[in-house]
Amino acid sequence: EAGVAQSPRYKIIEKRQSVAFWCNPISGHATLYWYQQILGQGPKLLIQFQNNGVVDDSQLPKDRFSAERLKGVDSTLKIQPAKLEDSAVYLCASSLTWTVSGNTIYFGEGSWLTVV
Amino acid sequence: GENVEQHPSTLSVQEGDSAVIKCTYSDSASNYFPWYKQELGKRPQLIIDIRSNVGEKKDQRIAVTLNKTAKHFSLHITETQPEDSAVYFCAARMDSSYKLIFGSGTRLLVRP
Numbered sequence: 365e366a367g368v369a370q371s372p373r374y375k376i377i378e379k380r381q382s383v384a385f386w387c388n389p390i391s392g393h394a395t396l397y398w399y400q401q402i403l404g405q406g407p408k409l410l411i412q413f414q415n416n417g418v419v420d421d422s423q424l425p426k427d428r429f430s431a432e433r434l435k436g437v438d439s440t441l442k443i444q445p446a447k448l449e450d451s452a453v454y455l456c457a458s459s460l461t462w463t464v465s466g467n468t469i470y471f472g473e474g475s476w477l478t479v480v
Numbered sequence: 481g482e483n484v485e486q487h488p489s490t491l492s493v494q495e496g497d498s499a500v501i502k503c504t505y506s507d508s509a510s511n512y513f514p515w516y517k518q519e520l521g522k523r524p525q526l527i528i529d530i531r532s533n534v535g536e537k538k539d540q541r542i543a544v545t546l547n548k549t550a551k552h553f554s555l556h557i558t559e560t561q562p563e564d565s566a567v568y569f570c571a572a573r574m575d576s577s578y579k580l581i582f583g584s585g586t587r588l589l590v591r592p
Contacts, residue, residue, distance in 0.1 A: 368523075406486075406569050406582030407524065420579060455523070462578050468514070469580060471523040 366390065368472035370456050376478045382444035385475040388437070389458030395419075397469065398431055398441050399455040407455055413439065414462060446479045453477070482507055484572050486583030493560050494591050501586045503570035504552040512573035513553045514580070515544060519566045527568075528555070560590045 369388040377383050389396045394415050399407035410429065412419040416436040424431070428447070433439040443450055453474040459467045483506040493499050505513075514529035530537045530544045530553065537544050541560075546553040553572075557564055570583040 404585070406484075406571075406584050408582070409579055412579070468526055468529070471516075471525070473523045 368456055368458055368470055370454075370472035370475050372475060373473065374476045374478075376480060377446055379448055379479050380445040382442065383446060383477060384443075385441045385454050385456075385477075387439045387441070387456030387472060389439075389456070390470055393458035393460055393470075394436075395459045395462040395467075396433055396439050397457040397459075398439070399457060399471075401453045401455055401474070403452070410441070410454075412462065419462060443477075446477075448479050451477055451479045482574050482579065482581050484570060484581045484583045486570050486586055488586060489584065490587045490589070492589045492591060495560060495562060497560055499555075499557045499560050499564070499588055499590075501555045501568055501570070501588070502552060503554070503572070503583050504550075505572040505581075506551070507572070507574045508548075508551060510551075510572040510574050512580075513544070513546060514571050514573075515555050516569045516571065516582075517566045518569065518585075524569060557588075560588075562590050562592050564588060565590045 371386050396413045398410045401407045410424045411421040411431045413433040431441045455474045456472045457469045459469045486503045511532040516524035517527045518524040528542050541558045543556040567585045567587050569585050571580050573580050
């Protein structure tokens with residue numbers, strides 16, 4: 365079974381520049397998540413989609429971060445303009461759905477962002 | 481607000497010894513508690529999970545216990561091996577928001 369695919373794996377940008385990350389979830393998974401993992405910390409949910417609708421984006425810094433999942437399959441997370449504190453691993457994850465407790469969340473390998 | 485606390489932040493054990501990692505959660509309505517293992521530079525991978533209707537679950541050398549009254553759950557690894565060295569994250573799913581909230585992680589080092 366193919367896993368969650370993410371690209372690019374690594375990105376270095378200067379502050380105030382923009383960056384975009386792409387994610388393709390496991391086939392058939394309706395729920396897609398973007399997590400931010402700062403070094404030495406646990407993953408923090410940024411945004412959660414159910415198909416092409418947003419379920420939760422309460423932790424997304426909307427002044428600089430945006431995400432979309434237009435056709436309910438793959439998703440893009442954008443940061444513009446980037447700040448130094450955005451340096452982190454951006455993990456995409458997916459699950460069959462979110463309404464059934466215990467639905468396993470599968471993670472991608474992550475996109476490592478360094479802002480200099 | 482929703483919070484999951486995890487201890488210890490680092491744990492070093494001798495190969496063959498047991499390791500225990502503990503987590504506490506704030507929302508008494510939480511009903512799902514997974515544990516993820518993350519090796520350096522790799523994705524977090526689910527190793528075991530437990531639901532609130534059971535108190536303990538075991539899978540070979542790994543076990544998880546849940547105390548709903550005290551709102552804490554623990555990961556137990558017996559007969560540790562060097563390949564168990566990784567960062568372990570606990571998480572709790574809050575029914576009030578359906579979000580999965582992660583702990584801050586425990587870096588486990590198993591010394592050969």
